[in-house]
Amino acid sequence: MIKLQNISFDHCIKCTICNVYCPVARVSLFPGPKQSGPDTERFRIKSPELVDSTLKLCSNCKRCEIACPSNVKIADIIQEAKWKYLKRRWFRPRDLILSRTDLMGKFATLFNSIVNFFTRRSIVKFFLYLFIGIPYQKTLPEYENGTFEKHFYKNYPDQNKFPDHVVFFHGCFVNYNNHKLGRDLVKVLNSLNVGVNLVKEKCCGVPLIANGYINKAKKNAQYNINSLSEIHEKSNFKIVSTSSSCTYALKNEYSNLLNLDNSAISNEIEYITKFIYDRFESGNIFKMKPVPLRAAYHSPCHLERLGGVIYTIDLLKRIPGLDLVILHSECCGIAGTYGFKKEYYKLSQDIGKDLFRSIETANPEIVITDCETCALQIEMNTQFKVLHPVNILAMAVKE
């Protein structure tokens, strides 16, 4: 039986345009979104044994969906097929480590200096490669001391004094790996007279979905929906996130992919630059000081899919002194946990090659991007430091 909501494959007019925009098909034998998505979905529904293992190669970057003229949810079809039809071993330590960002984070932030010490060692990297297949060329993200949540409640007890408020969905990266981004967010929002609130949250589920832990992803998603809709109902606060992929998941994937009802929150969630853009447009701008830097801006795939790139660029253009080069929009290749797997390592590097080259040509002092894993990929493959747009805005705040 075909479920009615799953027939978007039937809208495909076989134009092959999606293949043009698929970064994986460009560099590999991956047959491309058209074949792996709508073309073979109709066969898989009837005969699941027809499933083709090249499905795994799709990195879920969603560039095919941006291109499709018929609104086929190609990437969603492929992700669903991956976990429905592909056989997996039940014990996959590497995938478990990569996908349980919150568990890893909770543990590692307790012993961060020890964990960071070890993950920096080449011998440890070698064993990680040997035993669980994380490419030794990769630098694992460093962990902070303690969680952002703890620091937030300790250091910002006075958020009530602001007239306006948001809920900040900090996500795993801010919570465990990048407190600075969280602090900068509070600084920027407070300068706009907006107070920051946190609620109980779990990992948004993006890495779980990518690694096929669907039940766990659903559990997390439902937890987040409950917790965010509860506070939204009570307070009518908007929800913001500094991660483009978390935003996309909360807004769209919870319903499209996980079949959960997120209607209470999906319109209330905004990627942070859109939220700030709206404030700026309505005249609520903080005083700015120059940030004299030459920067190259890379737009992440999932922010492209959200149609949100324009807001980031607009904010950056307003910062005095910032010499901004906007890079041609292309995939960096890491696609979340994808580039952290040895079987996709070369692919992921091949995909990103053009981007790395255009960054070198732009010859900036720093690179700016909205996505935490894009940032890791770029830092590993170029000599530049990568910052989030919110970091740059915080530098521009004139106190």
Next chain:
Amino acid sequence: MYDCLIIGGGLAGLTCGIKCAKEGLRTAIISGGINSLHFSSGSIDLMGYSADKNIIHNPFKHIKSIKRKNPQHPYAKIPVKTIEESITFLTDELKSEKLLFYNNSGKNHFRITAIGATKPTYLSQESVFNEQLDLALKNNTRISILNFEGFRDYYQEFAFSNLKKNSLFNKLNISSGSIKLSFLPDTKKHLLESNSIDIARLFETEKYLPRISEEIKKAAGDSTIITLPAFIGLNNYNKIHKRLLELTGLQIYEIPTLPPSILGMRIDNALKSRFSSLGGEFIAGDKAAGGEIYNHRVTHIYTENYTEATHHAKYYVLSTGSFLSGGLQSGFNKMYEPVFNLQFNWSRKRNKWYSDNFFSAESHPFLSFGVNTNAALHPYDKDGNVIDNLYCIGAVLSDYDPVREASGGGVAVSTACYAAQKIINGIKG
């Protein structure tokens, strides 16, 4: 607050955006999904056939007569001079992106289709048609229609036999041949599984040009002109074309393939790059879902991803294309314009939407359906009121048939420039 917000980034929306941005207007284009340039021949048709199906050689002369015969036609609403200027504008803008176009000094020329038919058109890329080819066609030249062996989106035998039958080419000595390269050296994809974009990328690496040239020479035999399916590069096409000419000593021309159309994508890339280098803002990945009309004016629009009032502008342009691009939509027994629910010209009887024969010379009635506008390209809301700050341009318009007339590109470009000029006047006072 934008000066001008354009919904739909196809040939029409991009041309309009470039013109506005060039005048310093704060301009944004919001566009979900690719445009129909990806399916097009990459030539810009202006007016190719008359209502009685005769081939038109002098399109501007014919356009003048449309004003009398069919006052609802988009061309009838625009001064002929504006239409002429808009074609020059497009040619110049593309030239500044190094994409060069040929026109037959104000007259139509012929482009060759993927199956070897000929169609009258107005602008073609220099690698498709130029003066040299025009000259060669008039002489007894040896020409070879080539394909890569195994590439399935182009049928050179079909093209070959159709061209041989064509009286335009009876002076030519036409043959056909295959270039042998059974898999792509970079990705090891077999040619059987590849489409035009894979091969365009192979050319783009430049690494294999000497090897490909050797194979081309072998396949060309004693012909001095050869045609290839259009995939000589997506970005570096000028350089690659030149290198191939040097390496083979042959004249090389391109013939469009089945989609994805490399020739069309070159125009798409060039226009987008021009638009952003002029400071225009392009929002891909999101779609306009609806808009609010108050007091004969659009007050704001909202999108699929952001359902609250998100975008405000002084002027709005609707360039969402026709049915293929989703600018017009149909249900079982109704048709509508989905963003503003504008007044729409269509037939209520479903069996009057299409002709029984798919390749009917009469074309299909639905191709002329679309949004109805006044002479200034302002549409009407569902109660029949003119919307003062909204313009409709390109394939979303009614009362012309881009296929039967071969007029799609010209209507898109000229309505775009016409609306842009009105917006510029409105902003600058």
